[in-house]
Amino acid sequence: MKHFLLTTFFVLGSITVFSQQNLVETQKIETLSKVWGFLKYYHPEVAAGKYNWDEQFIGILPEIRKAENSEQLSRVYHAWLDRLGTVKPCKKCNPDPDKEYFDKNFDLSWAQDSTLFTKELSSRLKYIEDNRFQGKPYYLKSYNAIKARIVNEPEYDNFEYPDGKYRLLALAKYWNIVEYFFPYKYMADQNWDDVLAEMIPKFTNAKDTTEYHLTMQELVTKTDDTHASLNSDYVSGFFGNKWIPAALKIIEDKAIITGFYNDSLAKINDLRVGDVISKINGKKISEILSENFKYVPGSNVASKIRNTLFKIVVLGRSDSLSIYLERDGNFQNKKIARYNFDTLNYKRDKEKSMEKWKILEGNIGYIRMENIQIKDNLKAAEALFSCSAIIFDIRSYTLATGQMANNLIPTKKAYANLLYPDVKYPGKYYWGKAETGSDNSKPYSGLVVILVNEYTQSRAEYVTMALQTAENAVTIGSQTAGADGNVNPFEFLGGYKTQISGLGIYYPDRTPAQRKGVKVDIEVKPTIQGVREGRDEVLERALEYIKNRK
Numbered sequence: 001m002k003h004f005l006l007t008t009f010f011v012l013g014s015i016t017v018f019s020q021q022n023l024v025e026t027q028k029i030e031t032l033s034k035v036w037g038f039l040k041y042y043h044p045e046v047a048a049g050k051y052n053w054d055e056q057f058i059g060i061l062p063e064i065r066k067a068e069n070s071e072q073l074s075r076v077y078h079a080w081l082d083r084l085g086t087v088k089p090c091k092k093c094n095p096d097p098d099k100e101y102f103d104k105n106f107d108l109s110w111a112q113d114s115t116l117f118t119k120e121l122s123s124r125l126k127y128i129e130d131n132r133f134q135g136k137p138y139y140l141k142s143y144n145a146i147k148a149r150i151v152n153e154p155e156y157d158n159f160e161y162p163d164g165k166y167r168l169l170a171l172a173k174y175w176n177i178v179e180y181f182f183p184y185k186y187m188a189d190q191n192w193d194d195v196l197a198e199m200i201p202k203f204t205n206a207k208d209t210t211e212y213h214l215t216m217q218e219l220v221t222k223t224d225d226t227h228a229s230l231n232s233d234y235v236s237g238f239f240g241n242k243w244i245p246a247a248l249k250i251i252e253d254k255a256i257i258t259g260f261y262n263d264s265l266a267k268i269n270d271l272r273v274g275d276v277i278s279k280i281n282g283k284k285i286s287e288i289l290s291e292n293f294k295y296v297p298g299s300n301v302a303s304k305i306r307n308t309l310f311k312i313v314v315l316g317r318s319d320s321l322s323i324y325l326e327r328d329g330n331f332q333n334k335k336i337a338r339y340n341f342d343t344l345n346y347k348r349d350k351e352k353s354m355e356k357w358k359i360l361e362g363n364i365g366y367i368r369m370e371n372i373q374i375k376d377n378l379k380a381a382e383a384l385f386s387c388s389a390i391i392f393d394i395r396s397y398t399l400a401t402g403q404m405a406n407n408l409i410p411t412k413k414a415y416a417n418l419l420y421p422d423v424k425y426p427g428k429y430y431w432g433k434a435e436t437g438s439d440n441s442k443p444y445s446g447l448v449v450i451l452v453n454e455y456t457q458s459r460a461e462y463v464t465m466a467l468q469t470a471e472n473a474v475t476i477g478s479q480t481a482g483a484d485g486n487v488n489p490f491e492f493l494g495g496y497k498t499q500i501s502g503l504g505i506y507y508p509d510r511t512p513a514q515r516k517g518v519k520v521d522i523e524v525k526p527t528i529q530g531v532r533e534g535r536d537e538v539l540e541r542a543l544e545y546i547k548n549r550k
Contacts, residue, residue, distance in 0.1 A: 022069050023116070026200045029168060031116055032057070032064045033196060035077060037176025038111070038125070040139060041426040042132040045085045049138025054154050056080075057169050074118040081124060090131040099430040102419055102504070104186045106427040110193065132425065140181075140423050147502055148181050148421040150490035159494030160234070161209040170493040171196075171203045171219070177490060178223060180426040183419045183504035184514045188224045195222050210234050214295065216492055221297045223500055224515065226307075226457060226483035228297035231497040235295075240317030242338035246271050248314060249526065250305050253286045254278050255313060256531045261346040262339075269336040272327065274532030279324035280313060288312055299482030299515040302454040306481075357383055364389045364546060369460065370396035372404070381407045381444065389447035389546045392467055394460045395477065395538070401459075402436045402466035408444045408473075409437040415466045416513075418485075419504025429504060436466045447549055448473040449542045452518060457481035462505060464518045474545065477538050478525050480517030 036057050039046045046053060060080055067073040095101060111117065111125040141149040153173070159166065175196050178185055185192050199219050206212035213234035220230045245265035248255045255277040260266040280288060289305060292312045298304030320337050357367040357380050365384030369392055372380055377400055384390050385407070402415060412435050419429040448470040456464060456477075461484045467473060488502030505513050522541065530537040 023067070023073065025065065026197055027116065028064050028067060028073065029200045029204075030193075030196055031073065031077075032061065033168075033172040033175055033200075034110055035125070036172055037179060038108070039084070039128070040176065041137070041180055042128050043084060044087055044131075044133040044135075047133035047137055047139070048135060049152065051084070052154070054169060054173075057172060058165055061165050061168070070114075070116055071118060073116070074121040077117075077121055078124070087128055087131050090134060092134045093130060093132055093425075095425070095428075096430075099422075101422075102429045102431060105183060105429060108427070134424055137423055142423045147486065147488070148423050149488065149502075150177060150181070153491065155495065156493045161206075161212050162493060164204055166493060167203045167206065167212060168200070170216070171199055174216075174219060174492060174498070175199075178500060181421055181488065181502070182223060182225070182500045183421065183429055183485075184225060184501060184512075185223075187512065187515055188222065190222055195219070210238055213496075214238060216496065216498075217295050220498055221294055223297065224299055225297060225501050226299040226303040226481040227485075227487050227499060227501045229497075229499055230492070238317075239295075239311055240315050240338075241341070242316055242319065243341055243344055244314055244316075244321070244336055244338055245269060245344060246275075246314075248277070248309055249531065250285065250289075250309050251526060251528050251531065253284070254528070255280075255285050255309065256528055258531055262344040265337070265339060265344065270334065271336065273534065274327070274528075276326040276528060277323045278326065281322050285313075300479060300517065302479040302517075303457070303481040303483070306454045356380065359384065359387060360391075360543075362543075362547070363387050364391065364543070366391045367393065369394040369398040369400060369463070372398050372400040374399055374401055377401055377404045378406060380404065385444060387446060388550065389449060390444070391449045391451060391539070391542055391546075392464075393451045393539070394456050394464055394467075395451055395453045396455050396460065397457060398460045398463055400463050402434060402463055404463060405436040405466040405469055406438055407440065408448060408467065408470035410440050410443045412437045412439075413469045414508045415469045416462065417506040417508060417510055419506070421502075433508070434466075436469060444470070446472065447546055449546060450475045451538050451542060452477040452480050452520065453538065454479065454481055456518070457483050458485070458487070461513055461518050465505075465507065465513065468519065474521045475519060476522045476524055476542050476545065477520060478523060479520065482513070482515040482517040484513040 040053050041047055063076045067076055108129060112122045138152055141151045179192060202215045206215050213232045217230050217235050220228045243261060245260055245262045246257045247259040249258045257271055257273055257275045259273060289308050292308050293304055296304055296308045296311055298307055316338055318338060320335050322333060322335050324333055355368055356371045360366050365387035367380050414433045414435050416434040418432045418434060420432055422428045422430055448467060450464055450467050452464060452475060461480050468475060483501055484505035485501045485503035487499050489497060489499040491497055524538045524541045526537050
């Protein structure tokens with residue numbers, strides 16, 4: 001009996017050791033994706049552009065797949081590194097003592113994983129990190145000393161549905177750009193390493209063009225970044241390009257009609273402002289949202305609902321859809337038509353769209369920030385300087401800059417801390433700051449009220465942060481899009497344009513604006529009743545606040 005137990009232990013122990021050494025397909029592709037990306041930005045010969053690095057991925061992929069365990073896998077990588085040339089000791093690779101570094105986004109611990117690599121290979125990868133490329137990067141362009149733009153990526157024609165090895169290359173390229181040059185990677189809901197492991201079989205097994213493009217869309221969505229997007233006709237074709245004639249807003253898990261893209265077509269379909277839609281084609285709005293969230297990028301729930309509403313509900317493939325609608329306490333099922341965009345002949349209200357600023361009753365200034373240009377930065381505030389309060393309506397995008405706050409504060413003041421990518425140490429970031437204001441003996445002394453919602457995104461959030469430095473500033477509204485900073489564009493294989501946020505934007509106390517959105521002092525969300533009555537409840541609350549402060 002004792003002999004049997006010892007034999008059993010020996011067999012089980014052997015199985016355990018064997019299972020630790022042998023690697024599955026996904027693990028091997030994970031290591032290739034990471035090593036290939038690391039060498040692309042770190043190895044002096046590769047980062048200088050001396051190799052066709054995409055071809056290197058395709059060429060070594062069969063060897064990686066043949067490796068059965070970590071020993072064999074490491075031998076393949078050693079031979080590859082030998083072919084790339086000698087890495088000389090670097091005398092300039094010490095971190096810059098004048099920079100304050102941010103390391104939450106940085107993680108090369110995978111290179112020291114003893115279950116995947118031998119000790120010798122891990123040591124060799126660490127040596128490359130310590131003696132990394134310090135010249136002018138071939139795959140990056142740094143300008144204004146703050147940004148890392150992706151450049152010199154090979155172009156591919158007729159790659160709507162490439163074969164499996166090129167689909168994996170597409171995944172590796174995208175994953176590594178996010179790995180090293182997306183400042184908010186650490187804030188994503190899913191660990192970025194886990195994303196790679198999950199997406200490898202999906203990219204491998206995508207059975208046709210549409211499934212492949214939806215898989216790319218799902219990968220983009222996993223950044224949890226409202227700036228993220230994918231320009232693919234196959235994705236838009238899957239969801240559809242036909243419009244219902246009504247604009248909608250989600251309130252309390254229901255879609256409320258807030259306006260029309262074509263009044264005549266809305267009337268033909270018997271649609272009215274304030275109609276409440278609780279079901280579409282038999283599904284609750286909440287079900288439609290949850291089913292499609294994985295395909296709709298967004299930094300937070302508010303921005304994902306905003307984007308899903310338009311992409312999935314307003315747009316569609318079918319010529320019509322069934323809705324369950326409530327109007328004046330009565331419920332009805334009805335069928336409404338969808339139209340090509342040209343048929344809608346949609347034009348915004350010209351008078352409203354061109355207006356930049358005006359004075360409301362009670363000597364209250366009002367600035368429509370969506371119409372403000374850079375040249376208006378100072379003129380807008382100056383025109384309303386005699387008003388007792390100024391309302392900055394930033395419930396939209398704006399071309400204004402942080403300097404719009406110059407006349408609101410008496411001296412220079414930091415309104416944001418920024419994270420800049422370090423192209424000399426990819427994956428690391430360092431802190432900087434943005435200031436607004438100037439020496440001003442007569443700053444604006446009235447109330448500054450800032451209106452925001454889920455359409456306040458990117459530069460609009462950045463400008464909001466600057467305006468919030470005013471002494472008498474208050475921000476009213478709801479959670480913003482949570483995608484601050486610039487946009488870093490690049491492409492998937494085949495020219496499919498995509499993008500991510502490129503700089504990290506934080507408040508002076510280093511509270512992130514990404515995902516959370518800007519700080520809101522008084523939360524106001526539109527109500528179904530308010531929409532039905534055609535009221536602007538956020539503006540109403542702002543006017544009430546000003547009245548009570550006078």
